[in-house]
Amino acid sequence: FNLSLQTLQHLSLATRHTANLGNHFELKLAAELGFAPLIDRDSVEAIGDGGGYLALDRGIISDVREGQHVLNGSRKALRAFAILAISDLETAMRLKLDDQTRRDVDSLVEAFMRYHLEESYPVRAKRVIGQISA
Secondary structure: OHHHHHHHHHHHHOOOOOHHHHHHHHHHHHHHHOOOOOOOHHHHHOOEOOEEEEEOOOOEEEOOOOOOOEEEEOHHHHHHHHHHHHOOHHHHHHOOOOHHHHHHHHHHHHHHHHHHHHHHOOHHHHHHHHHHHO
16 A cells, blocks of 8 residues: 555656656565565676566566566666666656667566466556556
């Protein structure tokens, strides 16, 4: 409940980078539900300019493709995913992303959440948050 309340309060006060709210909320909700991404700083920093991979089952970011349920992503998108997963809301709200990186992060977060929630993933809620943020 506190996560929802905090997110809604920031949404009403935010003037920029509001699109970060939805992804931050979803990744923090994943933590509350027991499947937080396993972010390792060294692994994230090892991602080169060619990008890397997100293992959907554990939320591990790596420069090596391991496992069956893996998505590739740009260095920027994977780093942003990691920041949103581990940061507090104030830090997430300061994260500036270009349009392409934002779309890539949206896709990574959605795929991660869908992997764990399957048919329970709230597609409509994500659209509403996107409309409010616009």
